[in-house]
Amino acid sequence: MKALQELVRKNIWLLSPDETSLNKPDKDDARVFLDANENPYNKPHNRYPDPWQTKLKATLSQVKGVAPENIFLGNGTDEVIDWVYRVFCEPRRDNVVAIAPTYGTYKVCADINDVEYRAVSLSEGFQLNAKKMLDTCDANTKVIWLCSPNDPTGNSLQQTEIEKIIIGFDGIVVIDEAYSDFSPAKVFRNEIGKYPNIIVLNTMSKAWGCAGIRLGMAFANKQIIKLLNKVKHPYNINMLTQRHAIEALEHRQDVEKWVRMLLQERSQLMKAFEYLPICERVYPSDSNFFLAKMTDAQSIYKYLIEKGIVVKNKSEVELCENCLRITVGTKSENSELLGALRQF
Numbered sequence: 001m002k003a004l005q006e007l008v009r010k011n012i013w014l015l016s017p018d019e020t021s022l023n024k025p026d027k028d029d030a031r032v033f034l035d036a037n038e039n040p041y042n043k044p045h046n047r048y049p050d051p052w053q054t055k056l057k058a059t060l061s062q063v064k065g066v067a068p069e070n071i072f073l074g075n076g077t078d079e080v081i082d083w084v085y086r087v088f089c090e091p092r093r094d095n096v097v098a099i100a101p102t103y104g105t106y107k108v109c110a111d112i113n114d115v116e117y118r119a120v121s122l123s124e125g126f127q128l129n130a131k132k133m134l135d136t137c138d139a140n141t142k143v144i145w146l147c148s149p150n151d152p153t154g155n156s157l158q159q160t161e162i163e164k165i166i167i168g169f170d171g172i173v174v175i176d177e178a179y180s181d182f183s184p185a186k187v188f189r190n191e192i193g194k195y196p197n198i199i200v201l202n203t204m205s206k207a208w209g210c211a212g213i214r215l216g217m218a219f220a221n222k223q224i225i226k227l228l229n230k231v232k233h234p235y236n237i238n239m240l241t242q243r244h245a246i247e248a249l250e251h252r253q254d255v256e257k258w259v260r261m262l263l264q265e266r267s268q269l270m271k272a273f274e275y276l277p278i279c280e281r282v283y284p285s286d287s288n289f290f291l292a293k294m295t296d297a298q299s300i301y302k303y304l305i306e307k308g309i310v311v312k313n314k315s316e317v318e319l320c321e322n323c324l325r326i327t328v329g330t331k332s333e334n335s336e337l338l339g340a341l342r343q344f
């Protein structure tokens with residue numbers, strides 16, 4: 001890995017933490033708060049939230065097995081993805097390399113930040129080819145984007161190939177593990193001590209059932225977390241989100257139960273799809289969704305919409321011709337979908 005200073009945008013490196021940090025005194029000692037122009041009435045929502053999310057990070061630390069100083073929180077993972085560009089990539093000069101197909105936000109944020117995005121097609125079985133990825137990098141490649149299990153293909157990327165990339169690349173490797181709760185594969189958030197150049201992303205939006213509260217997270221070494229903290233908006237995680245997330249994290253048995261139910265439903269739904277005459281192929285999944293190649297995805301998609309059922313049409317995505325991405329729902333939602341498809 002290059003020295004961090006060589007990887008970071010110059011203006012971000014030069015930002016003094018004092019410019020952005022919130023120098024609040026320790027709240028435990030203070031009693032009277034006349035510093036932030038808050039309204040003293042309407043408790044508790046009259047106060048600004050904790051900018052460092054101390055309690056939430058302590059709780060997360062227990063659940064994820066990562067120290068609080070190695071955690072950065074975003075208003076959804078999507079915010080963290082944008083910060084990665086804004087910290088590491090100089091617009092109109094640097095580039096990033098990503099697998100294709102994958103989560104669309106990596107490309108959207110590259111375009112917004114005016115950073116070149118180099119997409120490398122996955123190989124047979126939607127698998128990662130480390131050599132192909134590394135060959136696409138040049139001196140201005142700052143970040144490699146990986147997603148495992150991958151969206152929209154559903155499968156986990158091969159661990160040995162991921163490791164080859166982490167070791168072989170001298171910049172930052174982001175591994176988006178949004179769906180790792182559904183997968184038996186080893187998680188890279190446990191490897192941040194071993195690999196100083198990785199950023200692992202997790203979210204409360206999928207297995208944790210909290211897409212509405214907007215909470216995403218990055219796990220990385222302390223130096224990278226410090227950089228993200230330097231650029232974040234002070235109160236990016238609101239009070240309601242912090243509270244609700246702590247509550248959700250204290251009920252992790254619920255998540256384990258949901259994951260078990262969804263995996264069982266997924267396996268039944270995938271089997272049923274294999275028997276549908278309009279389905280040509282069901283791809284293996286390590287997630288709470290799967291990709292299915294249909295005879296005519298576009299018209300099946302439209303037909304389902306008319307029935308009030310929404311799936312994701314991925315026909316236009318590379319390597320996903322005629323594919324629908326199906327999120328696993330409740331038993332009754334899944335049978336409603338199957339019933340409709342059998343009548344198509």
Ligand SMILES: *Cc1c(COP(=O)(O)O)cnc(C)c1O
Nearest residue numbers: 076077078103151178203205216
């Ligand atoms: C759904 C998803 C996310 C979650 O994004 P949030 O902004 O946290 O809701 C992140 N990465 C991938 C690959 C996803 O599919």
